[in-house]
Amino acid sequence: MAFRSREMMKKILKKVGGEQNLAPGVKEAAEKIGGRIPKSTKRNWKPNVQEKRLFSYILDRQVRVKVTTHALRCIDKAGGLDEYLLKTPYHKMDTEMGLFWKTKIEKMYKDLGEMEVVFFSPEDETNIEKQFKELKLEKKAARREARRKMYGSSGFKEETAEDGGEFGEGGEDEGSRTDFHEPMVANA
Secondary structure, three states: OHHHHHHHHHHHHHHHOOHHHOOOOHHHHHHHHHHOOOOOOOOOOOOOEEEEEEEEOOOOEEEEEEEEHHHHHHHHHHOOHHHHHHHOOHHHOOOHHHHHHHHHHHHHHHHHHHOOOOOOOHHHHHHHHHHHHHHHHHHHHHHHHHHHHHHOOOOOOOOOOOOOOOOOOOOOOHHHOOOOOOOOOOOO
């Protein structure tokens, strides 16, 4: 295209009789015509598709999907994958996979809505909390006792009336005995 425009310019200059006889600005305008790209040039636009793992709260797992960057922005704006799928109408869903996940999540939310929820009275709640605290303390004591058996006495012996104080009858701290395996140090 550029070659033909150059040839055309030469012909015009020959007929007019040189560059001196041209009106001001005609040469620049003629050169611009040859260098322009026609508006009928084809341009293919492809979507920016990304493969992502999106977390679904109702499914309690991550779902691997191929989505465009525009869809990712819409998902963020909606508040997550579940909300996006619930808010998007069926006619805007282009893929079968999107329709599949939308129906699956709608069904799960429907089942979740039909579940029966039981509320406790404040007295029952305090009783349950107290039982959990007692259970927690029992577990803690059992762990402590298991550690004492495994590693020996901790050296922090509680003072009781029949023991006669912190030390036993021999006057030696029970935690200082070495009848158990000492922990091995890596750099020893």
